[in-house]
Amino acid sequence: MKNMNLYSRGDKLFVYINMALIAVFAISALYPFIYITAMSLSSGFAARAGTVVLSPVDLTLAAYERVMSDPAFWNSYKNTFIYTFGGTFTSLLLVIPGAYALSRPNLWGRRFWNLMVAFTMWFHAGMIPFWLNIRDLGLLDSYFGIIIAFAVNAFNIILLRNFFESIPDSFQEAARMDGANEFQILWKVFVPLSKPAIATITLFCIVARWNGFFWAMVLLTDEGKIPLQVYLRHTISALSDDEEFSSTLLSAPYSVETVTAAIIVCSIIPVLLIYPWVQKYFNKGIMLGGVKE
Amino acid sequence: MTTIIAYREVSMRKLTLTAAAMATTALITVSPALANDDHKIVDDPLELTIHLHHVRSTAYDEDWPVEKVAREMTNIHLKNATVGSNSTNSAEAMNLLLATGKLPDIIGSARIKESVDQYGPQGAYVPLNDLIEEHAPHIKAFFDERPELMAAASSSDGNLYYIPYLPDGKYGRAFFIRYDWLDKLGLEVPNNVEELHAVLTAFKTQDPNGNGMADEVPYFARQWEELPRLVTLWGGRSSGSDTYHDFYVDEGKIKYPYMGEGYREGVKNLAQWYEEGLIDAEVFTRGSSAREYLLSENLGGMTHDWFASTSGYNDTLAEPIPGFEFKAFAPPENVNGDRIEEHRRIPVKPDGWAIGGTNKHPVETIKYFDFYFSPEGRRLVNFGVEGQTYNMVDGKPQFTEEFLTNGRPVNSQLYEIGAQLQARGYFQDYEYEKQWSNKYALEGIALYDEGDYLIDQFLGVAMNADEQKVFDKYFASARTYMLEKQQAWILGSSDVEAEWDDYMSQLDRMGMNEVLEVMQSAYDRQYGG
């Protein structure tokens, strides 16, 4: 589709400048990751002194050893996977049909429903009422509670609804002629045509779940159910407290900084792997496209 | 008797070494008759629920060895009822607990003071004054000797709603300098401001690290607030407590440090020092890595930081930097001829435990609290379980060799067995920390003890609603303004001498006088001014 013969000679110059700019930006964006990796492999002292710039100083695996030898780390990793996959799946299950319904012109009160969804982007109940509500629903301290209570997000619904709206009517009319019901139209026509948008909101769900910690901290009592990000915070708070009191840790091979970096590196790897999967849906020059007519 | 009098006087005057030493002994051996009594509070085991939240123990654990011993001795069984135990924020956890509307029998938490001040008068917590008077002889004995600590922990209605965690040990921060650099340049430890200026200038210009570059950073700090701390050298103040930018008390009058003549003089000189390169050019953004970086790179010359952690570098850096010697030195004489160390540990914390308003056994509970003020209880909560973490040597608890040398931080080991948890109300025993302190730190503390440089502290006030309203209305904005000016003056973007009068009248307009007034009225009420 898009290949060189689509480009004139002037275009080629344009293409190279473009690539150079992107390369510069990408290199600068790669830096934090290099930095944090170098930090995780440095000695505790060097990390605290801030002498790590590009490569590890006094190379050591001590931080990783400390992290990986802690069963709580692996347990929280497992929990993060449960919340991420459970949460994302639940989210798609609710959001896709919901967004479809909201995009239908023959839905009565469509404007009202859409407003009701958008309203929640700005108006929040506040922590205590939200917490009490979750408690009253009997969802405190449970995997299911964390999964269901954050399953839907107004932004994702609006994004997907917007994409559905841009799909020309002709596609579904054909299906309707064939006697397809709404579920079939959604599943057979809209979903395949909306793969980039669905991939995007899937990614957003995964990322939000992966990084989320505040509510897990507040809603979960059992330490066995916490996700990785909460584990990270617990570790930081315990280690920095130790360092404040004990000068013996001054010469320990790890420090808060290196352990934090090691946990962050471990937590980034899965999100690094998920992105190429999402990209598949971006780069195919999708189907016949949802073009506004 | 003399010790008690000495202590009473302490509230306004400096604490002498002997008085301190004697008072400590007196507290440990308070009423020998009680020392061997039976600690059983109830004949049949009594169960009480507890919310316990502190950064290192965000829930109560019945299996802590310390708790097992306490249970055995008192017959009180605590049951965990902690809310929000995965949160690292104790205040948040306690608010969630209150929001549930059902309080457990005991609530122990970091930063509990804010909560008892606000909700104690509303009935969330039981006032403890009478209970202590009648049922808690050890707590009563403690507060009888340190009435100012009782006053500090009380709320604006005059009631005490929580038993605080009471840290022991006075010394926090001190001035540290590179002794080996002084030797190398043939200089003496600076005794006054002029000498300090000369020493720092020599550090800057005479290349003590010997690398041929003037890259030395004479004065540095991990917290930039330790830079204005130096105004004490010109007779100013930077804070009255262990919190930065706090009020201070001068002969019974509440004052704000950034409004005095000494402060003005100090800032003028610090701006000059900054200009001359005697102060880390990046002091405001260097942050926590300052000490590690500047010491290990052989660049930093002097700082003002904690005894314990700063002393440790003498061991860590002995090898990489031959001759490295970074030790405490006495505060140089200020322009008025006084030697002042402004920072000290606060003797009473806003952490501790309280009795929930619906507790059906307040008497048993206060007796349980009292247990931890008895010699046995205090030893248990400070040192852990006898025979496991410590043994009695010559009548004093001594941590076992194994416990001290297994390479793990002593504090975390104690937390793990349920000792030293500051969500309990207890009186710490400095001896516990002394046993694992770095020898350079102990040397420094001895030096400061000898010279008696500490000054009295402001222990805070509990304002009533009206006072609080005035305070909230003005103070934060005024403080923001003062800090903005402070940095601008030190960085040299404006001139303190030229702006001082405007500055003072602006503070007047911003309501600082009203703030000082309400602070004063709260102070007078609380400390019987």
Place this chain on the structure above:
Amino acid sequence: MAMIDKESSAGTETIVPKLTMSQRLDRIQMHLRREWQIYLMLAPVIIWFLLFLYRPMYGLQIAFKDYSVFLGIDGSPWVGLEHFQTLFQSDQFLRALKNTLIISAMTLFIGFPMPIILALMFNEILNETFKRTAQTIVYLPHFISSVIIAGIIITAFSPSAGIVNTVLGWFGVDPIYFLTKPEWFRPIFIGSGIWQEAGFQSIVFLAAIAGVNPSLYESAVVDGANRWQMMWKITIPCILPTIIIMLIIRIGNLLEVSFEMIILLYQPATYQTADVINTYIYRQGLIGGQYDLAAAAGLFNAIVAFCLVMSANTIAKRVSKTSLW
């Protein structure tokens, strides 16, 4: 479920003559019989919203109460607009409001187009491997916590060792202590924000571009259009609905400035340009545990945001037929 007045329906049956009750019921019945599947799809989401987000919203009333956690929401006394007065009474609040608006507006004008430009630039890359790798890399900084990013920024702008001052030094410029200079705070803050988030934010636009019908490009090539023309004539118009939706949402966040990042980067010396509403309230020491004030601040934010979004939405609807609702 369909108890909503028909005026608000953007659907087909708009002009409804006077109907009797039974006729109305008939119509509703008919509609439901035909369209029940849509409502079945909508129901779970709406129930979810009611249960998890609307049910606790009675809690918003604490903005007008002297809220005591212990007495509970119902038991706390009303105080009217007192919390709003507390928030707005200082001239430092006005400064914070001004800073918030300036930072937001600058972010909007510079920060909003960046991810779009980035997405369009990615779209022009032919080499698939290069494209995918670069995309993955630019999305990474989003996952690094603010504390670390702030540390990198502070180091980069350090007067003694920072890369920025080193480069300036090559041109004979004396080291500048950027992070204590009020005039430099906003450019540094906004620039670093774009650098950290542009890659991640471009994903939405990449998805939109992927949805463009390739046959449009093919016929454009036949017509002899170059890449530049195709971008302006095809790609941008096709992703315009997405751009508009994102813009409206962004406008709704005008009063939200990354609090965490400001706290990490600002100094008393830079308060005059850096202090925003969030940081101001935080520094006033008002928010710690004072949920009523926090609720008042949140409500103020939400109402302003909502008004802005309403206007933006109305304009967008007129101009482009794209809207949030």
